[in-house]
Amino acid sequence: MEFTCTVCNRRYTPELAMFRCRCGGYLEYREQRAFPSAALAERDHSIWRYREAYGLPSECRRITLGEGRSPITRLEVPEGTMTAKLDYLQPSGSFKDRGAAVLISLLAYLGAQHVVEDSSGNAGAAVSAYAAAAGMRCTIYTPDYTPEGKLLQMRLYGSEVRTVAGTRDDARKAAEQAGTRSAYASHLWNPAFVLGLQSTAFELWEQLGEELPATIVVPLGSGGYVEGLHRGFDVLLNAGYLREAPRLLGVQAAHCSPVHTAFEQGREHHSEVEVAPTIAEGIAVQNPPRSPAVLNALRSSGGFTMAVTEEEIRSATAALLQRGVFAEPTSAAAYAAWRRLSRSERAESVVILTGHGLKQLTKLTDLVG
Ligand SMILES: [Zn+2]
Structure with a gap:
């Protein structure tokens, strides 16, 4: 699996502390892989029935809670x-569970034991859920207007929640800083x-x-x-x-x-x-x-x-x-x-x-x- 910078075209093999290019550009996964449609009849009803399209290494264990297949x-x-x-x-x-399942599966494969994320709610709850499923520690930085129900949900999954005064951007910056010391499970940055x-x-x-x-x-x-x-x-x-x-x-x-x-x-x-x-x-x-x-x-x-x-x-x-x-x-x-x-x-x-x-x-x- 390889990510490419959208600004300078530098290529990266995914690593734990990496969420964007050294030049500041965001990364993307350029390869396109289709799933074999003939195989779908025999696969379970979750996002993993399309597994080839996510490009994850074949040895990567799936962290799943049954996400996908909404009516x-x-x-x-x-x-x-x-x-x-x-x-x-x-x-x-x-819907953020779809992204969190693939991202946390990748980070678990890379050896993450602690992930950080910034979120006004749903992404934080999703990353918290999948981090719990993977047995990882999780810290979520939230803006101070985050609804109480979502904060409680993150805490109930076992995440540490840190409220950052100011704007949504201030929470993102705090997570980016913390993410350089562990793994930044960013729904904003990470192409996974x-x-x-x-x-x-x-x-x-x-x-x-x-x-x-x-x-x-x-x-x-x-x-x-x-x-x-x-x-x-x-x-x-x-x-x-x-x-x-x-x-x-x-x-x-x-x-x-x-x-x-x-x-x-x-x-x-x-x-x-x-x-x-x-x-x-x-x-x-x-x-x-x-x-x-x-x-x-x-x-x-x-x-x-x-x-x-x-x-x-x-x-x-x-x-x-x-x-x-x-x-x-x-x-x-x-x-x-x-x-x-x-x-x-x-x-x-x-x-x-x-x-x-x-x-x-x-x-x-x-x-x-
Ligand atoms: Zn770059």
């Missing part, structure tokens, strides 16, 4: 029927995390077959999910399993929209924007390190971005709850964007609901109770 269902909402992939139904309650997120593209292809939607609507913070989906569909195209990939609609909160702003301005790197607190704290990432890859994924899929307001997110969260869907506000932001599409666009879309509302009981009560 796709048709939900009746006020605007009509919405096709949703319920990706909050994962072991730790969010993105490799695991490809699995959703493979599942959509397997679950929907010929009826793959024209548009996939997904919340966008660091943009890892957009990058992973794009990569996954690329693997399917190159393997000849698919003729046309869906376009990706990345949804940001208007209060923190550096990627949306850059997309609108035609830029290749995220924009510097004024930010304000948002109830969709899971997508409040002011400086996403992999933004060029994310913007490229959006554009080459023929996709686009939207920035939804706090009122739209609040209303979308409430509407889902009223129909029995317990998604967190960050997930509901995707539904808020779907509401803005035309009737025919809505009919040909799948909305990915990424995080479980059970982690945020207090917040949801304040919001709609």
Whole structure:
């Protein structure tokens, strides 16, 4: 397995303390490997049925909690029927388990005994869960607005939680510093995390077959999910399993929209924007390190971005709850964007609901109770 710097093309064999290039650039796994479709019938229903696509060394032991294979269902909402992939139904309650399973498997293979991560919630919970499964110590740096339920979840898995005053970026910097002394299990930087997120593209292809939607609507913070989906569909195209990939609609909160702003301005790197607190704290990432890859994924899929307001997110969260869907506000932001599409666009879309509302009981009560 080899990672390549996206800035200077230097190549690296993955090592514990490495999460980016010496030049500061982010790394990517350039090789593309497809899984053999004929073998799928005999494989278990988790992300590991597509194991070849993650590029892990063959001796690498899988750290797994049964992640993947989330249901796709048709939900009746006020605007009509919405096709949703319920990706909050994962072991730790969010899509991040897909990336954490692959990343922690790799770090365990490299000999990690202690991992650090920075997160506003879901990634921290996911890394905590898989670190526990692997028998590793885990330290999570969180911004001070992290919801209490998510902090408790990290602690219950046995992680040490360190709250960093200031912005989301301050938590990232603290983790990066600590990561040079142990292993930085970064969902923001590490390409292995993105490799695991490809699995959703493979599942959509397997679950929907010929009826793959024209548009996939997904919340966008660091943009890892957009990058992973794009990569996954690329693997399917190159393997000849698919003729046309869906376009990706990345949804940001208007209060923190550096990627949306850059997309609108035609830029290749995220924009510097004024930010304000948002109830969709899971997508409040002011400086996403992999933004060029994310913007490229959006554009080459023929996709686009939207920035939804706090009122739209609040209303979308409430509407889902009223129909029995317990998604967190960050997930509901995707539904808020779907509401803005035309009737025919809505009919040909799948909305990915990424995080479980059970982690945020207090917040949801304040919001709609
Ligand atoms: Zn470099």
